[in-house]
Amino acid sequence: MKKCIAVLAGDGIGPEIMKEGRKVLDAIAKRFNHTFEYKEALVGGCAYEKYGHPLPDETRKICDSSDAVYFGAVGGPKWENLPAELTPERGALLPLRAIYGLFANLRPAVIFGPLAEAASLKSERLKGGLDILIVRELTGGIYFGKNKVKTLTLKEEAVQGDYAVDYMIYSVPEIQRITKVACDAAMKRNKKLTSVDKANVLDSSKLWRKVVVDYVQKNYPQIQLNHMYVDNAAMQVATNPGQFDVIVTENMFGDILSDLASAITGSIGMLPSASLSETGFGLFEPIHGSAPDIAGQGKANPLAQILSGAMMLKYAFGLSKESNTIEQAIMAVLEDGYRTGDIASVNTPKDKILSTSGMGDRVVEYIQKLKF
Ligand code: IPM
Protein backbone atom coordinates (compact mmCIF):
# COMPACT_ATOMS: atom_id res chain seq x y z
CA MET A 1 0.00 0.00 0.00
CA LYS A 2 1.22 3.51 -0.77
CA LYS A 3 0.16 6.37 1.46
CA CYS A 4 1.08 10.01 1.77
CA ILE A 5 1.35 11.35 5.31
CA ALA A 6 1.45 15.03 6.31
CA VAL A 7 4.00 15.30 9.12
CA LEU A 8 3.38 18.25 11.45
CA ALA A 9 5.90 17.84 14.24
CA GLY A 10 5.27 21.23 15.87
CA ASP A 11 7.06 22.69 18.87
CA GLY A 12 8.91 21.63 22.02
CA ILE A 13 9.38 17.88 22.13
CA GLY A 14 7.27 17.50 18.96
CA PRO A 15 10.18 17.11 16.52
CA GLU A 16 12.13 14.62 18.66
CA ILE A 17 9.18 12.31 19.32
CA MET A 18 8.03 12.61 15.69
CA LYS A 19 11.44 11.36 14.58
CA GLU A 20 10.82 8.18 16.55
CA GLY A 21 7.26 7.87 15.26
CA ARG A 22 8.55 7.95 11.67
CA LYS A 23 11.32 5.49 12.43
CA VAL A 24 8.71 3.03 13.60
CA LEU A 25 6.45 3.63 10.58
CA ASP A 26 9.46 3.03 8.33
CA ALA A 27 10.15 -0.25 10.09
CA ILE A 28 6.53 -1.27 9.50
CA ALA A 29 6.69 -0.20 5.86
CA LYS A 30 9.78 -2.33 5.38
CA ARG A 31 8.44 -5.38 7.13
CA PHE A 32 5.01 -5.33 5.46
CA ASN A 33 6.03 -3.95 2.10
CA HIS A 34 4.26 -0.61 2.16
CA THR A 35 5.40 2.82 1.01
CA PHE A 36 4.82 5.78 3.28
CA GLU A 37 5.68 9.10 1.75
CA TYR A 38 6.09 11.95 4.25
CA LYS A 39 5.43 15.62 3.58
CA GLU A 40 6.72 17.81 6.37
CA ALA A 41 5.08 21.11 7.28
CA LEU A 42 5.44 23.67 10.05
CA VAL A 43 2.67 24.17 12.58
CA GLY A 44 2.32 26.10 15.84
CA GLY A 45 4.95 28.42 17.27
CA CYS A 46 7.65 27.43 14.78
CA ALA A 47 5.28 28.24 11.89
CA TYR A 48 4.46 31.59 13.49
CA GLU A 49 8.18 32.40 13.65
CA LYS A 50 8.67 31.66 9.97
CA TYR A 51 5.38 32.76 8.39
CA GLY A 52 3.76 35.00 11.02
CA HIS A 53 0.90 32.49 11.39
CA PRO A 54 0.72 29.18 13.30
CA LEU A 55 -1.25 27.49 10.50
CA PRO A 56 0.19 28.78 7.21
CA ASP A 57 -1.50 28.10 3.87
CA GLU A 58 1.46 25.90 2.86
CA THR A 59 0.70 23.62 5.79
CA ARG A 60 -2.98 23.43 4.95
CA LYS A 61 -2.18 22.56 1.35
CA ILE A 62 0.05 19.73 2.49
CA CYS A 63 -2.71 18.40 4.76
CA ASP A 64 -5.27 18.75 1.94
CA SER A 65 -3.15 16.62 -0.37
CA SER A 66 -2.29 13.88 2.16
CA ASP A 67 -4.06 10.71 3.23
CA ALA A 68 -3.65 11.49 6.94
CA VAL A 69 -2.05 14.01 9.28
CA TYR A 70 0.57 12.82 11.76
CA PHE A 71 0.83 15.51 14.41
CA GLY A 72 3.34 16.07 17.23
CA ALA A 73 2.56 18.83 19.73
CA VAL A 74 2.30 22.62 19.67
CA GLY A 75 2.70 25.54 22.03
CA GLY A 76 5.13 27.00 24.50
CA PRO A 77 5.61 30.00 26.80
CA LYS A 78 7.07 32.05 23.97
CA TRP A 79 3.74 32.25 22.15
CA GLU A 80 1.32 32.29 25.09
CA ASN A 81 0.71 36.03 25.06
CA LEU A 82 0.10 36.46 21.36
CA PRO A 83 -3.41 37.46 20.29
CA ALA A 84 -5.60 34.36 20.68
CA GLU A 85 -5.95 33.72 16.95
CA LEU A 86 -2.17 33.56 16.57
CA THR A 87 -1.42 31.18 19.43
CA PRO A 88 -0.45 27.63 18.46
CA GLU A 89 -3.54 26.20 20.17
CA ARG A 90 -6.24 28.59 19.00
CA GLY A 91 -4.59 29.58 15.74
CA ALA A 92 -3.53 26.13 14.54
CA LEU A 93 -4.66 23.04 16.45
CA LEU A 94 -8.29 24.03 16.99
CA PRO A 95 -8.68 25.36 13.43
CA LEU A 96 -7.20 22.12 12.04
CA ARG A 97 -9.81 20.17 13.99
CA ALA A 98 -12.57 22.48 12.73
CA ILE A 99 -11.42 22.73 9.08
CA TYR A 100 -11.21 18.98 8.62
CA GLY A 101 -14.36 18.29 10.67
CA LEU A 102 -12.45 16.06 13.11
CA PHE A 103 -15.35 15.70 15.51
CA ALA A 104 -14.57 12.23 16.86
CA ASN A 105 -11.57 12.01 19.14
CA LEU A 106 -10.68 8.51 20.26
CA ARG A 107 -8.43 8.35 23.31
CA PRO A 108 -7.70 4.83 24.46
CA ALA A 109 -6.36 4.64 28.01
CA VAL A 110 -4.79 1.24 28.33
CA ILE A 111 -2.41 0.06 30.96
CA PHE A 112 0.41 -2.02 29.55
CA GLY A 113 0.82 -4.83 32.09
CA PRO A 114 4.51 -4.26 32.82
CA LEU A 115 3.78 -0.63 33.71
CA ALA A 116 1.46 -1.37 36.63
CA GLU A 117 4.10 -0.14 39.05
CA ALA A 118 4.35 3.23 37.29
CA ALA A 119 0.58 3.75 37.56
CA SER A 120 -0.75 6.33 39.97
CA LEU A 121 -3.11 3.83 41.61
CA LYS A 122 -2.37 1.10 44.13
CA SER A 123 -2.26 -2.26 42.42
CA GLU A 124 -5.42 -3.53 44.15
CA ARG A 125 -7.41 -0.73 42.55
CA LEU A 126 -6.16 -1.84 39.15
CA LYS A 127 -7.19 -5.46 39.56
CA GLY A 128 -9.73 -5.27 36.73
CA GLY A 129 -6.96 -3.82 34.52
CA LEU A 130 -7.48 -0.58 32.70
CA ASP A 131 -8.80 -0.45 29.19
CA ILE A 132 -11.01 2.56 28.69
CA LEU A 133 -11.82 4.19 25.39
CA ILE A 134 -12.66 7.85 25.85
CA VAL A 135 -14.66 9.17 22.91
CA ARG A 136 -14.36 12.93 23.13
CA GLU A 137 -16.47 15.27 21.00
CA LEU A 138 -13.85 17.54 19.43
CA THR A 139 -15.38 20.27 17.30
CA GLY A 140 -18.18 21.59 19.49
CA GLY A 141 -18.95 22.70 23.02
CA ILE A 142 -17.16 25.44 24.89
CA TYR A 143 -14.05 25.29 22.67
CA PHE A 144 -15.99 26.57 19.68
CA GLY A 145 -19.04 28.40 21.10
CA LYS A 146 -17.87 31.85 20.14
CA ASN A 147 -17.76 30.87 16.47
CA LYS A 148 -21.47 30.20 16.65
CA VAL A 149 -22.71 33.13 18.73
CA LYS A 150 -22.43 36.49 17.06
CA THR A 151 -24.50 38.76 19.29
CA LEU A 152 -23.94 39.18 22.97
CA THR A 153 -26.45 40.25 25.58
CA LEU A 154 -25.25 40.33 29.14
CA LYS A 155 -26.93 41.21 32.42
CA GLU A 156 -25.94 44.57 33.83
CA GLU A 157 -23.94 43.19 36.74
CA ALA A 158 -21.81 41.09 34.42
CA VAL A 159 -20.67 43.99 32.27
CA GLN A 160 -19.23 46.01 35.13
CA GLY A 161 -15.49 45.79 34.81
CA ASP A 162 -13.64 43.25 32.73
CA TYR A 163 -15.41 40.12 31.71
CA ALA A 164 -14.98 37.15 29.44
CA VAL A 165 -17.58 34.73 28.15
CA ASP A 166 -17.46 31.25 26.67
CA TYR A 167 -20.45 29.40 25.33
CA MET A 168 -21.09 25.72 25.57
CA ILE A 169 -23.35 24.91 22.66
CA TYR A 170 -24.43 21.50 21.38
CA SER A 171 -26.96 20.66 18.72
CA VAL A 172 -28.85 17.40 18.40
CA PRO A 173 -26.99 16.16 15.28
CA GLU A 174 -23.62 16.91 16.90
CA ILE A 175 -24.54 14.76 19.88
CA GLN A 176 -26.01 12.01 17.73
CA ARG A 177 -22.98 11.60 15.51
CA ILE A 178 -20.52 11.32 18.39
CA THR A 179 -22.87 8.90 20.16
CA LYS A 180 -22.87 6.74 17.04
CA VAL A 181 -19.06 6.64 17.00
CA ALA A 182 -19.02 5.66 20.67
CA CYS A 183 -21.70 2.99 20.16
CA ASP A 184 -19.90 1.46 17.18
CA ALA A 185 -16.74 1.26 19.29
CA ALA A 186 -18.64 -0.22 22.25
CA MET A 187 -20.17 -2.89 20.00
CA LYS A 188 -16.66 -4.13 19.19
CA ARG A 189 -15.72 -4.14 22.87
CA ASN A 190 -17.79 -4.98 25.96
CA LYS A 191 -20.96 -3.13 24.89
CA LYS A 192 -20.87 -0.82 27.90
CA LEU A 193 -21.21 2.91 27.38
CA THR A 194 -20.93 5.63 30.03
CA SER A 195 -22.07 9.07 28.96
CA VAL A 196 -20.49 11.84 31.02
CA ASP A 197 -22.21 15.20 31.40
CA LYS A 198 -23.20 17.83 33.96
CA ALA A 199 -26.93 17.54 33.46
CA ASN A 200 -27.67 18.71 37.01
CA VAL A 201 -26.37 22.17 36.08
CA LEU A 202 -25.94 22.72 32.34
CA ASP A 203 -28.67 22.90 29.70
CA SER A 204 -26.25 21.66 27.05
CA SER A 205 -25.74 18.58 29.22
CA LYS A 206 -29.48 18.05 29.70
CA LEU A 207 -29.85 17.97 25.96
CA TRP A 208 -26.76 15.75 25.68
CA ARG A 209 -28.25 13.19 28.04
CA LYS A 210 -31.66 13.15 26.37
CA VAL A 211 -30.19 12.72 22.90
CA VAL A 212 -27.80 9.96 24.02
CA VAL A 213 -30.65 8.05 25.74
CA ASP A 214 -32.95 8.31 22.71
CA TYR A 215 -30.21 7.43 20.23
CA VAL A 216 -28.90 4.41 22.07
CA GLN A 217 -32.38 3.04 22.85
CA LYS A 218 -33.43 3.35 19.24
CA ASN A 219 -30.28 2.21 17.46
CA TYR A 220 -28.19 0.16 19.87
CA PRO A 221 -30.55 -1.61 22.28
CA GLN A 222 -27.81 -4.19 23.02
CA ILE A 223 -25.63 -1.55 24.66
CA GLN A 224 -25.69 -1.14 28.41
CA LEU A 225 -25.82 2.63 28.91
CA ASN A 226 -25.26 4.58 32.09
CA HIS A 227 -24.72 8.26 32.89
CA MET A 228 -22.38 10.07 35.22
CA TYR A 229 -21.90 13.68 36.16
CA VAL A 230 -18.39 14.73 35.24
CA ASP A 231 -17.25 15.39 38.82
CA ASN A 232 -18.37 11.92 39.88
CA ALA A 233 -16.83 10.42 36.73
CA ALA A 234 -13.45 11.96 37.67
CA MET A 235 -13.72 10.38 41.10
CA GLN A 236 -14.75 7.02 39.63
CA VAL A 237 -11.91 7.01 37.07
CA ALA A 238 -9.45 7.79 39.85
CA THR A 239 -10.73 5.10 42.22
CA ASN A 240 -12.33 2.31 40.18
CA PRO A 241 -11.29 2.58 36.53
CA GLY A 242 -12.02 -1.10 35.85
CA GLN A 243 -15.77 -0.36 35.72
CA PHE A 244 -15.47 1.57 32.42
CA ASP A 245 -15.52 0.33 28.87
CA VAL A 246 -16.35 3.25 26.55
CA ILE A 247 -16.89 6.79 27.82
CA VAL A 248 -18.55 9.36 25.57
CA THR A 249 -18.40 13.00 26.53
CA GLU A 250 -18.29 16.58 25.32
CA ASN A 251 -15.14 18.43 24.35
CA MET A 252 -13.87 19.96 27.59
CA PHE A 253 -14.91 17.12 29.89
CA GLY A 254 -13.10 14.72 27.55
CA ASP A 255 -9.98 16.89 27.64
CA ILE A 256 -9.87 16.77 31.42
CA LEU A 257 -10.85 13.12 31.88
CA SER A 258 -8.27 11.92 29.36
CA ASP A 259 -5.39 13.58 31.23
CA LEU A 260 -6.69 11.97 34.40
CA ALA A 261 -6.95 8.55 32.74
CA SER A 262 -3.42 8.93 31.41
CA ALA A 263 -2.00 9.33 34.91
CA ILE A 264 -3.49 5.97 35.75
CA THR A 265 -1.73 4.33 32.79
CA GLY A 266 1.63 5.41 34.22
CA SER A 267 2.38 8.57 32.28
CA ILE A 268 0.76 11.06 29.95
CA GLY A 269 3.58 10.05 27.60
CA MET A 270 1.72 6.79 26.89
CA LEU A 271 -1.61 8.03 25.47
CA PRO A 272 -2.25 8.38 21.73
CA SER A 273 -5.31 9.75 20.00
CA ALA A 274 -7.11 9.70 16.69
CA SER A 275 -9.29 12.59 15.56
CA LEU A 276 -11.59 11.52 12.76
CA SER A 277 -14.03 13.19 10.39
CA GLU A 278 -17.25 11.80 8.97
CA THR A 279 -15.41 10.78 5.81
CA GLY A 280 -12.69 8.97 7.77
CA PHE A 281 -9.94 11.58 7.27
CA GLY A 282 -7.88 11.78 10.42
CA LEU A 283 -5.25 13.56 12.47
CA PHE A 284 -3.22 11.44 14.85
CA GLU A 285 -1.50 12.98 17.85
CA PRO A 286 -0.41 12.15 21.38
CA ILE A 287 -2.71 13.63 24.01
CA HIS A 288 0.18 15.36 25.77
CA GLY A 289 1.53 18.80 25.00
CA SER A 290 4.88 20.10 23.75
CA ALA A 291 6.63 19.90 27.17
CA PRO A 292 8.99 22.83 26.51
CA ASP A 293 10.74 22.23 29.85
CA ILE A 294 12.28 18.98 28.59
CA ALA A 295 12.51 19.78 24.86
CA GLY A 296 15.77 18.90 23.14
CA GLN A 297 17.10 16.85 26.03
CA GLY A 298 16.26 13.38 24.72
CA LYS A 299 14.13 12.71 27.80
CA ALA A 300 10.68 12.67 26.26
CA ASN A 301 8.76 9.42 26.03
CA PRO A 302 8.01 8.81 22.33
CA LEU A 303 5.51 5.99 22.93
CA ALA A 304 2.34 8.12 22.72
CA GLN A 305 3.58 9.46 19.38
CA ILE A 306 4.46 5.96 18.19
CA LEU A 307 1.07 4.63 19.35
CA SER A 308 -0.63 7.51 17.51
CA GLY A 309 1.12 6.20 14.39
CA ALA A 310 -0.36 2.78 15.16
CA MET A 311 -3.82 4.38 15.36
CA MET A 312 -3.20 6.06 11.99
CA LEU A 313 -2.37 2.70 10.40
CA LYS A 314 -5.56 1.20 11.81
CA TYR A 315 -8.10 3.99 11.41
CA ALA A 316 -6.83 5.90 8.37
CA PHE A 317 -5.35 3.04 6.32
CA GLY A 318 -7.19 -0.03 7.62
CA LEU A 319 -3.87 -1.72 8.45
CA SER A 320 -4.87 -3.51 11.65
CA LYS A 321 -2.17 -6.16 11.57
CA GLU A 322 0.54 -3.54 11.18
CA SER A 323 -1.01 -1.48 13.95
CA ASN A 324 -1.13 -4.47 16.29
CA THR A 325 2.49 -5.22 15.48
CA ILE A 326 3.52 -1.84 16.86
CA GLU A 327 1.52 -2.45 20.04
CA GLN A 328 3.01 -5.92 20.46
CA ALA A 329 6.52 -4.60 19.95
CA ILE A 330 5.94 -1.92 22.61
CA MET A 331 4.55 -4.51 24.99
CA ALA A 332 7.63 -6.69 24.47
CA VAL A 333 10.01 -3.75 24.99
CA LEU A 334 8.26 -2.90 28.25
CA GLU A 335 8.16 -6.54 29.33
CA ASP A 336 11.92 -6.66 28.86
CA GLY A 337 12.14 -3.82 31.36
CA TYR A 338 13.03 -0.88 29.11
CA ARG A 339 11.69 2.49 30.23
CA THR A 340 11.97 6.19 29.54
CA GLY A 341 12.41 8.31 32.66
CA ASP A 342 8.72 9.14 33.09
CA ILE A 343 7.73 5.46 33.37
CA ALA A 344 10.80 4.24 35.24
CA SER A 345 10.60 3.32 38.90
CA VAL A 346 13.17 3.04 41.68
CA ASN A 347 13.55 -0.61 40.66
CA THR A 348 14.47 0.15 37.04
CA PRO A 349 18.17 -0.61 36.45
CA LYS A 350 20.07 2.40 35.07
CA ASP A 351 21.00 0.64 31.83
CA LYS A 352 17.31 0.06 31.08
CA ILE A 353 16.41 3.74 31.23
CA LEU A 354 16.40 4.91 27.63
CA SER A 355 16.51 8.24 25.86
CA THR A 356 13.83 9.28 23.39
CA SER A 357 15.75 7.83 20.44
CA GLY A 358 16.86 4.81 22.47
CA MET A 359 13.22 3.91 23.01
CA GLY A 360 12.40 4.41 19.30
CA ASP A 361 15.35 2.20 18.31
CA ARG A 362 14.26 -0.54 20.68
CA VAL A 363 10.70 -0.55 19.31
CA VAL A 364 12.08 -0.79 15.76
CA GLU A 365 14.34 -3.67 16.78
CA TYR A 366 11.40 -5.58 18.26
CA ILE A 367 9.27 -4.95 15.18
CA GLN A 368 12.04 -6.50 13.10
CA LYS A 369 12.30 -9.57 15.25
CA LEU A 370 8.64 -10.24 16.23
CA LYS A 371 7.46 -13.62 15.01
CA PHE A 372 3.88 -14.06 13.79
C1 IPM B 1 -5.53 18.07 24.02
C2 IPM B 1 -4.90 19.38 24.35
C3 IPM B 1 -5.56 20.50 23.57
C4 IPM B 1 -7.02 20.53 23.94
C5 IPM B 1 -4.91 21.88 23.75
C6 IPM B 1 -3.44 21.86 23.39
C7 IPM B 1 -5.63 22.95 22.98
O1 IPM B 1 -4.96 19.60 25.73
O2 IPM B 1 -5.52 17.71 22.82
O3 IPM B 1 -6.03 17.41 24.93
O4 IPM B 1 -7.42 21.14 24.94
O5 IPM B 1 -7.81 19.92 23.23
Ligand code: MG
Ligand atom coordinates in the same frame (compact mmCIF):
# COMPACT_ATOMS: atom_id res chain seq x y z
MG1 MG C 1 -5.68 17.99 26.85
